[in-house]
Each structure stands twice: as structure tokens, then as C-alpha cells.
Amino acid sequence: MGRRNGAMSNQLKEEIAKELGFYDKVQQEGWGGIRAKDAGNMVKRAIEIAEQSMK
Numbered sequence: 821m822g823r824r825n826g827a828m829s830n831q832l833k834e835e836i837a838k839e840l841g842f843y844d845k846v847q848q849e850g851w852g853g854i855r856a857k858d859a860g861n862m863v864k865r866a867i868e869i870a871e872q873s874m875k
Contacts, residue, residue, distance in 0.1 A: 828866055836862050836869075 828836075833851070837843040842858050 832866065832869075833862065836865050840865065
């Protein structure tokens with residue numbers, strides 16, 4: 821199973837991780853160190869941002 825590359829920019833991912841409060845975990849362990857719940861919350865927030873920008 822392949823991974824999609826570049827669905828979200830690194831800058832956007834970092835901003836969302838900071839907003840949701842787990843960016844220090846990313847800095848310590850990389851993106852693979854975050855919980856599935858946090859990854860899901862990142863996607864949810866990215867969708868909210870995209871929807872707001874479409875209005």
C-alpha cells in the first residue's frame with residue numbers, strides 16, 4: 821500500500837499541529853510519532869480551513 825505524497829504542505833501541517841497542541845511531539849518523534857486520533861483531527865481541521873477558504 822503506497823502513501824500519498826504532499827496532500828498537505830508541511831507548513832500547513834505544522835500550523836495545525838501547533839494549533840492542536842502536539843507539535844512538540846512532532847519535533848521529538850517526527851510525524852510517525854503522533855497518535856491516529858491526532859492525525860484524524862489534523863485532517864478534520866484541514867478540511868474546515870479549506871471549506872472556509874472556499875466561502
